């Protein structure tokens with residue numbers, strides 16, 4: 001569903017991505033895991049055409065982002081690192097405005113917005129300004145907005161930045177459930193290993209290079225790592241960190 005082949009990007013003399021290559025199969029939840037400066041945001045800018053592709057090829061649902069950009073972008077929902085809701089518009093207005101931008105027929109938009117507001121427990125608060133919502137609700141509203149046009153692929157760039165741990169956990173669980181429910185393919189960028197769940201695919205990006213890519217349990221076996229923290233330390237040269245909650249091989253044991 002998402003294919004990234006030999007993608008490199010430089011800013012002047014600084015190399016941000018170097019021959020990055022990975023695939024995300026349809027319906028998979030893939031975590032793009034990399035420390036600060038790994039090149040995650042650069043990759044998202046290339047995937048969404050905020051930056052022009054310098055070398056390599058990116059395909060979304062079979063459409064090349066360079067040669068069929070409109071078809072590729074139409075299949076994508078995007079949640080950027082910085083929030084993009086209009087704080088002074090109402091909850092429902094934010095969704096309706098976006099549905100218009102995506103060209104959804106009014107009746108379809110209304111039905112989807114109603115069901116999303118219901119799911120988020122915001123139906124009663126639909127006329128309130130977004131400014132009045134807490135951080136977790138704002139982010140969940142933004143994710144719901146990105147799914148209104150029923151994209152095949154949902155891209156999220158560090159969507160839990162600035163949120164407390166319980167809210168972060170809730171959003172990670174929520175998007176996993178949503179993805180399974182709607183069959184949407186997800187690429188979730190983060191530097192936080194505890195956002196990976198058993199069954200996820202992981203792409204470890206470090207200094208612009210893909211260091212490993214595959215299903216998390218298979219990667220742990222392949223690298224003989226006890227848990228994701230050890231795998232991440234091994235692949236990024238990070239000093240061994242104290243144990244942190246995260247996927248481990250013990251979970252897979254009978």
Ligand SMILES: Nc1ncnc2c1ncn2[C@@H]1O[C@H](COP(=O)(O)OP(=O)(O)OP(=O)(O)O)[C@@H](O)[C@H]1O
Pocket residue numbers: 011014015016034035036037038039040041042043191
């Ligand atoms: N506009 C720019 N001009 C020059 N260098 C840049 C620019 N944007 C990013 N870089 C550099 O490219 C590299 C990759 O940055 P990028 O923002 O893509 O990484 P990231 O993994 O998203 O990091 P973060 O988690 O901090 O956002 C870094 O070395 C960064 O300093």
